Amino acid sequence: MLAVAHLTKSFASGRDSSTTNVVAVNDVSLTAEAGEFVTLLGPSGCGKTTTLRCIAGLELPRFGEIVVDGTTVFSSRTRTNVAPHKRGLGMVFQSYGIWPHMNVFENAGFPLTIAPRKSRLTRQQRTARVEQALAIVQLDHLSGRAATALSGGQQQRLALARALVMEPPLLLLDEPLSNLDARLRDNMRSELARLQRELNITTIYVTHDQTEALAMSDTIAVMNKGSIEQLGTPREIYENPSTPFVADFIGGSNFMSGTVESAAGDMYTVATSAGPVHGRAHEPLPPGSRVTVAIRPEHVRVVPSGRDEAGGHDAGWTGQVRVCEYLGNAVEIEVDVEGLVLRSRSETMQFLAPGSPATVMLTPDKCLIYAQDPRGVAAIDGPEVQLAV
Numbered sequence: 001m002l003a004v005a006h007l008t009k010s011f012a013s014g015r016d017s018s019t020t021n022v023v024a025v026n027d028v029s030l031t032a033e034a035g036e037f038v039t040l041l042g043p044s045g046c047g048k049t050t051t052l053r054c055i056a057g058l059e060l061p062r063f064g065e066i067v068v069d070g071t072t073v074f075s076s077r078t079r080t081n082v083a084p085h086k087r088g089l090g091m092v093f094q095s096y097g098i099w100p101h102m103n104v105f106e107n108a109g110f111p112l113t114i115a116p117r118k119s120r121l122t123r124q125q126r127t128a129r130v131e132q133a134l135a136i137v138q139l140d141h142l143s144g145r146a147a148t149a150l151s152g153g154q155q156q157r158l159a160l161a162r163a164l165v166m167e168p169p170l171l172l173l174d175e176p177l178s179n180l181d182a183r184l185r186d187n188m189r190s191e192l193a194r195l196q197r198e199l200n201i202t203t204i205y206v207t208h209d210q211t212e213a214l215a216m217s218d219t220i221a222v223m224n225k226g227s228i229e230q231l232g233t234p235r236e237i238y239e240n241p242s243t244p245f246v247a248d249f250i251g252g253s254n255f256m257s258g259t260v261e262s263a264a265g266d267m268y269t270v271a272t273s274a275g276p277v278h279g280r281a282h283e284p285l286p287p288g289s290r291v292t293v294a295i296r297p298e299h300v301r302v303v304p305s306g307r308d309e310a311g312g313h314d315a316g317w318t319g320q321v322r323v324c325e326y327l328g329n330a331v332e333i334e335v336d337v338e339g340l341v342l343r344s345r346s347e348t349m350q351f352l353a354p355g356s357p358a359t360v361m362l363t364p365d366k367c368l369i370y371a372q373d374p375r376g377v378a379a380i381d382g383p384e385v386q387l388a389v
């Protein structure tokens with residue numbers, strides 16, 4: 001349904017625009033099958049919106065190819081660039097352009113009134129579609145209200161309804177739930193996911209919210225500095241992050257530097273400042289190589305010193321509790337082990353007083369080991385490719 005290959009987009013920056021280019025999207029490739037829900041997830045400024053705007057035709061990429069439903073809508077090779085309104089997409093953007101002179105109902109139904117005459121619905125069909133879309137975003141009770149008299153979150157929901165009325169084959173959503181309170185966001189998240197599956201709308205969804213991404217997506221593309229760091233199912237991304245960045249951005253992790261001591265299959269023993277650690281690596285690592293060990297807080301166990309509960313864990317390290325925080329459904333404890341601070345999260349609701357001695361245990365098969373080879377993103381210099389539109 002959608003194939004993006006080697007998409008690259010840079011923006012001129014600085015006063016002398018001919019010399020410096022900021023690479024916003026760097027060689028991004030991804031595909032979405034019909035009905036698939038693909039999420040671009042990453043921190044602010046990583047290139048999510050720019051990728052979406054390139055797919056929509058609102059930015060001119062520097063390189064790459066974009067194919068929507070079998071039609072090439074952009075290609076730097078063949079100099080193709082199809083106008084946005086001819087790409088057959090529905091979109092909601094971060095800044096939602098609501099028509100101020102129309103009421104809620106008219107705003108939501110607007111795309112249906114400008115559809116080509118031969119595909120236009122009857123008035124009754126249009127009304128039914130608009131009512132359904134407004135019900136999904138929980139604005140049906142406000143359909144007669146002036147759009148300017150809506151709160152920010154309500155305007156955002158109206159923008160979403162306006163994209164949904166078209167039931168487009170490809171829907172592009174840029175943080176469509178970011179302005180809503182937690183409860184409404186949860187509600188709309190499940191409603192949107194349900195509708196997307198029911199209507200089989202291929203969706204490219206942008207968010208920096210990992211819960212949203214994990215809950216809604218078939219596939220997640222984790223972006224960092226303009227590139228895709230990992231592409232996979234929510235489970236793959238969470239349980240098998242392929243880089244320390246992914247391990248940290250999704251779910252959070254503790255990190256330790258160390259040196260590989262020995263290997264047995266894909267299990268390694270790594271020497272760290274706090275002591276030896278056992279863990280798994282994705283790639284072969286020679287003894288002596290510098291590595292980063294990542295472990296999630298829920299796989300770090302902290303017990304009061306003196307209590308012997310090491311079953312299933314590595315032998316414990318001794319440390320001192322720095323912070324113990326109550327989070328409602330869990331307790332987070334930070335322990336200092338020889339200057340290394342490790343964070344633990346547990347639902348056992350056991351409290352340890354700051355300053356008290358504690359034993360720290362790591363679940364061995366949950367430690368992930370990565371070679372240390374910092375990857376930089378080089379700026380691409382030179383003028384942008386100009387295309388005839």
Ligand SMILES: Nc1ncnc2c1ncn2[C@@H]1O[C@H](COP(=O)(O)OP(=O)(O)OP(=O)(O)O)[C@@H](O)[C@H]1O
Pocket residue numbers: 011012013022023024042043044045046047048049050051094208
């Ligand atoms: N029109 C522009 N001119 C110059 N630089 C731009 C422009 N649009 C985006 N950028 C830069 O490109 C990079 C990617 O921006 P983009 O808006 O795609 O990020 P994002 O992942 O959507 O971030 P956020 O989560 O904050 O919305 C940023 O460094 C941004 O400053």
Ligand SMILES: [Mg+2]
Pocket residue numbers: 048049050094174
């Ligand atoms: Mg953005």
